[in-house]
Amino acid sequence: MASEKIGIWLIGAWGGVSTTAATGLAALQQGVAEETALVSSLPRFEELELADWSQFVVGGHEIRDTGFVAEAAILQQKSRVFSPEMLEAVGPTLKQFDENVRTGTLWNVGQTISSFASSEAVELAKTEKPTDIISRIQSDVQTFRDANELDHVVVVNLSSTEPTIDSDSDKLSWSELSARLDSDESPLPASSLYAIAAMQAGCSYVNFTPSVGSNLPALNELAESQGVLHVGRDGKTGETLMKAVLAPMFADRNLNVMSWVGHNIFGNLDGKVLDDPINKASKVTSKDRLLTEILGYKPQSLVSIEYIESMADWKTAWDHIHFQGFLGTAMTLQFTWQGCDSILAAPLALDLVRFTERERRRGTSGVMTQLSSFFKSPMGTDVPPEFAKQYALLEAWADEVVAEG
Numbered sequence: 001m002a003s004e005k006i007g008i009w010l011i012g013a014w015g016g017v018s019t020t021a022a023t024g025l026a027a028l029q030q031g032v033a034e035e036t037a038l039v040s041s042l043p044r045f046e047e048l049e050l051a052d053w054s055q056f057v058v059g060g061h062e063i064r065d066t067g068f069v070a071e072a073a074i075l076q077q078k079s080r081v082f083s084p085e086m087l088e089a090v091g092p093t094l095k096q097f098d099e100n101v102r103t104g105t106l107w108n109v110g111q112t113i114s115s116f117a118s119s120e121a122v123e124l125a126k127t128e129k130p131t132d133i134i135s136r137i138q139s140d141v142q143t144f145r146d147a148n149e150l151d152h153v154v155v156v157n158l159s160s161t162e163p164t165i166d167s168d169s170d171k172l173s174w175s176e177l178s179a180r181l182d183s184d185e186s187p188l189p190a191s192s193l194y195a196i197a198a199m200q201a202g203c204s205y206v207n208f209t210p211s212v213g214s215n216l217p218a219l220n221e222l223a224e225s226q227g228v229l230h231v232g233r234d235g236k237t238g239e240t241l242m243k244a245v246l247a248p249m250f251a252d253r254n255l256n257v258m259s260w261v262g263h264n265i266f267g268n269l270d271g272k273v274l275d276d277p278i279n280k281a282s283k284v285t286s287k288d289r290l291l292t293e294i295l296g297y298k299p300q301s302l303v304s305i306e307y308i309e310s311m312a313d314w315k316t317a318w319d320h321i322h323f324q325g326f327l328g329t330a331m332t333l334q335f336t337w338q339g340c341d342s343i344l345a346a347p348l349a350l351d352l353v354r355f356t357e358r359e360r361r362r363g364t365s366g367v368m369t370q371l372s373s374f375f376k377s378p379m380g381t382d383v384p385p386e387f388a389k390q391y392a393l394l395e396a397w398a399d400e401v402v403a404e405g
Helices: 016-030 043-048 068-079 084-098 119-127 130-147 174-178 190-200 217-226 239-252 269-274 277-295 341-360 369-374 387-404
Strands: 006-011 056-062 101-103 152-157 204-207 229-232 256-266 300-307 314-324 330-340
Touching: 006 016, 006 130, 006 190, 006 341, 016 056, 016 068, 016 084, 016 341, 043 387, 056 084, 056 130, 068 084, 101 119, 130 152, 130 190, 152 190, 152 341, 174 217, 190 204, 190 217, 204 341, 217 229, 229 341, 239 256, 239 277, 239 314, 239 330, 239 387, 256 277, 269 300, 330 341, 341 369, 341 387, 369 387
Parallel strands: 006 056, 006 152, 056 101, 152 204, 204 229, 256 300
Antiparallel strands: 256 314, 314 330
16 A cells, blocks of 8 residues: 555646645645644544555646646735745645646536636637547546556545536436537536546546536446446535534424524635626535434525625634524524635545545445535435534444454
8 A cells, every 4th residue: 555656636726725735735745734634634543544645646627827836825825824834845746736737627617617717728618528528637637647657546626616507417327418428518517527537537536516526326327337436515614514513403402493594704716606696506505405404394594605805715604593492482592603715625625535545445436425424415325414423424434444454
């Protein structure tokens, strides 16, 4: 295992979360960062023999003209993350990672995301069909794998939220869906094309976004036939994480939640994308469905997400919970969650890569339900979205892997 090299191929490579993940990985490799906030570094998982940070190399797809070094500097200046000393230490590694980034696709990403694109991405969008895009993505990943002599590549989607798709794709088999990929009218979004390309290239696929990605029966069929792993979707990092912890308390104490209102403000690039109502719809749905599943009934609820440019990469969520107790008495719980968006998400992305790579060594395929605790809308599991129950799946999986020796 010590000699294996693992690629991390980031979709949305130069976005805030990807840049933070790449910077954090480089800092871990240079020994200038602690492993705080990394679930995979907990003593609970020591016996799993997870890949060491030194074994990873980063590349990816991106639609903008920028770079890890430039974006890390912006995060440091605007959001007060990373020390100047850390950025100086990891600069050479980030420049090496920059060399591995290629131009992504704009297929069905929506007008807002397309407006950020480089001229090269725009030109490609004028001529490519889905089959062309998939072929190009595969070629880019294969070149990355060969050039770095990698044993495996994990593709991680950390791009901005796409608009919801309105099609019958969720009812199609892989043969039916693949037959439509030659069409200029294919409804599949970019996240699904990346997933198809990853699977056909023998890579694992992790969807950290609310976008569709591999969350289609046809793509699970493809994953199984290719013998690869996939998981998603929508990383659970802040307000929804709190809901997954607090809502079970109300349910288990038989307290009636009458209403739950959450207001979210943040100012990064993803916030700008979510300022578009078309893109916002996917995110709001993902954040709102959890309460009904946990409580067993639907309280009146409101989830708002607003772009406030001055917040930069910081986000604030205010939640107001109006609940009914004994003898019909109404009471209130309020909390405020303030955190740096990319700092919360990036370590989870790295965790998912390590856990996925470990499962890959077991020779399994399909959806990794044991990673449900990382997502707002986890795929392939009927386990209630209570954080404790989802985390128990991860612990049970770890015990099973260790028992196999």
